[in-house]
Amino acid sequence: MSRSSRRSFLKRSLFAGIFTGISAKSYRASFAAESPSERVRVGMIGVGNQGGPRNNMKYFLPNIEALCDVDSGHLDAAGAFLQKEADRSVMMTDDYRRLLDSNDLDAVVVTVPDQWHALMTIEACQAGKDVYCEKPLTLVIGEGRPMIDAARRHERVVQTGSMQRSGLEFQFVTRLVQSGAIGKVKVVNVTLPGPNWIDRAKHPVPNSPPPSDLDYDRWLGPAPMRPYNRNRVHYLFRFYWDYSGGQQTNFGAHHLDTAQWGLGMDDSGPVSVEGTAVYHPEEWYETPDKADMRYTYANGVTMNCRQIPGLESRKQGTEFIGENGSVFVWRGGVEASSPDVFKSVEVPAPLVRKGAVVTLPSEEKRFANYAHVNNFLDCVKTRETPAADISIGHRSATVCHLGNIAVRTGKKIHWDPETETITGDPEAAKWLMKEYRAPYSLT
Incomplete structure (x- = not known):
């Protein structure tokens, strides 16, 4: 070609x-x-x-x-x-x-x-x-x-x-929402899975010297020096604040990104967020087991983001609720409140429509x-x-991080998407940056 x-x-x-x-x-x-x-x-x-x-x-x-x-x-x-x-x-x-x-x-x-x-x-x-x-x-x-x-x-x-x-079902649903097929959007619901730390690690293990095949100091990089523990590195890093933000920044970077996209907010974001979280009772890992966050946009749209343990993949995704109907998108398809929602926008191949549900054929799973x-x-x-x-990735990651800041501080966070600052709370604003371990520096 x-x-x-x-x-x-x-x-x-x-x-x-x-x-x-x-x-x-x-x-x-x-x-x-x-x-x-x-x-x-x-x-x-x-x-x-x-x-x-x-x-x-x-x-x-x-x-x-x-x-x-x-x-x-x-x-x-x-x-x-x-x-x-x-x-x-x-x-x-x-x-x-x-x-x-x-x-x-x-x-x-x-x-x-x-x-x-x-x-x-x-x-x-x-x-x-x-x-x-x-x-x-x-x-x-x-x-x-x-x-x-x-x-x-x-x-x-x-x-x-x-x-x-670049997913066909996600491109379709955002075009559908932006075309006005469900009317003015009032609410967005984002559902994320709970952590799979226990599935991968099983149980805690004591700290130990790092293995000879891993340069642990360089793996840490700008993160704080901690004793090596095999349940904090590689895939499991995402459940510790030094290195990541749990499922909020893992799957949230997909499904909250879809919300931003559908709302036409790729160069903006919410104006406030508040929420609560539940953590592992014995603190085996640091990021939440469950979370419930509520975002508000300047145009009045409310977005609820929930992290739910044991949530099947078919239930993980983004739902747009408008004045005239709703659509929910997950990895593999789109479900509308009524078949009529699909009338105004043609369902493109290879997506397949059956009533109020549009699915992606299994052979296209990795498209x-x-x-x-x-x-x-x-x-x-x-x-x-x-x-x-990169600008889209930054704005969508910002939404993820704001939710984590809200649940970690226990405060309602007021955000100015134009200046990209937390307003009215100097203490909360400190969460916007993190100190790098010497000799690493962002500058």
């Missing part, structure tokens, strides 16, 4: 809403058949879990030219996967700065714990690299604006890994992941704005 036809296909299928029935497998193949001169050369920073063979490495496979991880076990497994699936070896290192210094890379994929997102993204922009940074974009709100400034100053393409932006990655790769070439531009 030529550069111009690839660009045309992306614009048609991902932005204009005229979807085709192309399968995920065919979609991958069409974009993999590029000449070496057209191929975007990518370095992967963080190749365990989300950044590893089962996730991001699959989606970037034809473009990978370097691998980096401070865990040698993850690095070895990633190298073996690349050798098996692509029949080639690439530069492998435990120092991400080698990737930034390389003239053989066009872009980097940042898939590391959240405390590293800002520093790595800013340094990559300064080094002339485009960036695909996993969600949530930031650990704290105050990191977002410096990241955007770096991207703009150095004219870099930065995509946030909120891949629902959003491949589409989101290929949108980024195409924008690296065209220099166009990606589907989840």
Whole structure:
């Protein structure tokens, strides 16, 4: 597929809403058949879990030219996967700065714990690299604006890994809401799952020396020095405040992002938030077991965000309630209050409508992941704005963080989305930034 036809296909299928029935497998193949001169050369920073063979490495496979991880076990497994699936070896290192210094890379994929997102993204922009940074974009709100400034100053393409932006069902529902199909939106309900720390860790373990295959000091980076505990690192990092914000910033970075998108608030946000949370009774991890938050927007829309343990995936998502009906979107489909809601907007293939429910065929399950990655790769070439531009990632992460600030302080937080400040409460405003461990600095 030529550069111009690839660009045309992306614009048609991902932005204009005229979807085709192309399968995920065919979609991958069409974009993999590029000449070496057209191929975007990518370095992967963080190749365990989300950044590893089962996730991001699959989606970037034809473009990978370097691998980096401070865990040698993850690095070895990633190298073996690349050798098996692509029949080639690439530069492998435990120092991400080698990737930034390389003239053989066009872009980097940042898939590391959240405390590293800002520093790595800013340094990559300064080094002339485009960036695909996993969600949530930031650990704290105050990191977002410096990241955007770096991207703009150095004219870099930065995509946030909120891949629902490239999901067919999510594109359809936001277009539906913005078309007025349910009338003026009054309420938005966002439902998130509870933590899966116990599923992964089972039970607490004592602190111990870090394993020899992990450079723990560099894994921590700007986060505070703590004794090593295997139940705080790798996937489980997301349930400790030093490194992340629990399911509020994990799944919230998807479903709250969809709410912002549908409400047309990509360059704004709520004006207040309050809420409560319930934590593990023995404090096995730090982020909430349950949470109930209420956001208010300047236009009168109320958004309720609830974190519910044991919530099945079909119930996790975003519901828009308007004057004339409602729609709920989850990963896999859209359900309306009535079939009439779908009358004003054509349901595009490959989505399938049956009454008041629209579903995505199971064979298209990973379409959003491949589409989101290929949108980024195409924008690296065209220099166009990606589907989840860094500014969008910042605004959506801000909504997530404001909810956490409200439940952690026990206060109603008043937010000015224009100046991006917490107003009337200097103590609460301190939560907008976090002190970095020396010698790390955001500046």
